[in-house]
Amino acid sequence: xxxxxxxxxxxxxxxxxxxxxxxxxxxxxxxxxxxxxxxxxxxxxxxxxxxxxxxxxxxxxxxxxxxxxxxxxxxxxxxxxxxxxxxxxxxxxxxxxxxxxxxxxxxxxxxxxxxxxxxxxxxxxxxxxxxxxxxxxxxxxxxxxxxxxxxxxxxxxxxxxxxxxxxxxxxxxxxxxxxxxxxxxxxxxxxxxxxxxxxxxxxxxxxxxxxxxxxxxxxxxxxxxxxxxxxxxxxxxxxxxxxxxxx
Numbered sequence: 594x595x596x597x598x599x600x601x602x603x604x605x606x607x608x609x610x611x612x613x614x615x616x617x618x619x620x621x622x623x624x625x626x627x628x629x630x631x632x633x634x635x636x637x638x639x640x641x642x643x644x645x646x647x648x649x650x651x652x653x654x655x656x657x658x659x660x661x662x663x664x665x666x667x668x669x670x671x672x673x674x675x676x677x678x679x680x681x682x683x684x685x686x687x688x689x690x691x692x693x694x695x696x697x698x699x700x701x702x703x704x705x706x707x708x709x710x711x712x713x714x715x716x717x718x719x720x721x722x723x724x725x726x727x728x729x730x731x732x733x734x735x736x737x738x739x740x741x742x743x744x745x746x747x748x749x750x751x752x753x754x755x756x757x758x759x760x761x762x763x764x765x766x767x768x769x770x771x772x773x774x775x776x777x778x779x780x781x782x783x784x785x786x787x788x789x790x791x792x793x794x795x796x797x798x799x800x801x802x803x804x805x806x807x808x809x810x811x812x813x814x815x816x817x818x819x820x821x822x823x824x825x826x827x828x829x830x831x832x833x834x835x836x837x838x839x840x
Contacts, residue, residue, distance in 0.1 A: 594761045595803035597715045599795035602774030615771035616664040617758045620646040620671030626678035643755035651751045695766030695818030711760040766818040776825040
C-alpha cells in the first residue's frame with residue numbers, strides 16, 4: 594500500500610483531484626457497513642461500492658457537472674448512508690472503528706490476499722498505461738484530439754483510485770487514506786524536477802513513513818494510521834522549510 598497509494602496519488606494531484614481519494618474513502622465506509630450488516634466480507638462490498646461510485650463521479654464530470662460538486666454529493670451521500678447502515682447495527686462497534694482509523698492487527702489472511710491482488714493489478718495497470726495516463730492528466734483535450742480514448746483512461750484512473758482506497762482502509766483507515774495518497778506526493782513535488790521523479794520519490798517517501806510509522810505504532814502503542822500520517826506531515830514540514838517557500 595505504501596507503493597500503490599502515492600503511485601495513484603501522483604496522477605490525482607497532477608489532475609487537481611486530491612479530494613477524490615477522501616470522497617471514495619467516505620463512500621467506501623458505506624460499503625464496509627453494508628458488508629457488516631449483510632454478513633459479507635466488508636472489503637469486497639466496499640470495493641464494489643467504491644468502484645461504482647468512482648465511475649458515476651467520472652460520468653457526472655464528463656457531463657459538465659463541476660468536479661468539486663460531484664465529489665461533495667458523493668462524500669456527503671456516502672457518509673449519510675454509512676450512518677444509516679450503522680444504525681441497523683445499533684451504533685458503532687469495534688469493527689467500524691478499525692476501519693475508520695485503521696488497525697493492522699485486524700488484517701486477516703483473506704484481507705491480505707485481496708490487498709495483494711489489488712496492489713499487483715494496480716501497479717501493472719499503471720505500468721502498461723503510464724504514457725497514456727500521463728498525457729490525459731496534463732492535457733486531456735490534446736490527448737483526445739490525438740486519438741486517445743480519454744473517457745476510458747479517466748475511468749481506469751478513477752477505478753484504480755477506488756481500488757487503492759479500499760485496499761488501504763484496513764491499515765490506514767477511512768479518515769486518513771487520502772493523506773497517504775497526497776502528502777508524500779506533495780512533499781516529493783517540492784524537490785523533484787519532473788513528473789516521473791515526483792512519482793518515484795513519493796513512493797520512496799511513502800515506504801519510509803509507513804515502515805517507520807508501523808514501528809512507532811508498535812513501540813508506543815498508538816494507531817498505525819495516525820503514526821504514518823503524522824510522520825508524513827513531519828517530513829513535508831521539514832522539506833518545505835528547507836525549500837524556504839519556493840513552492
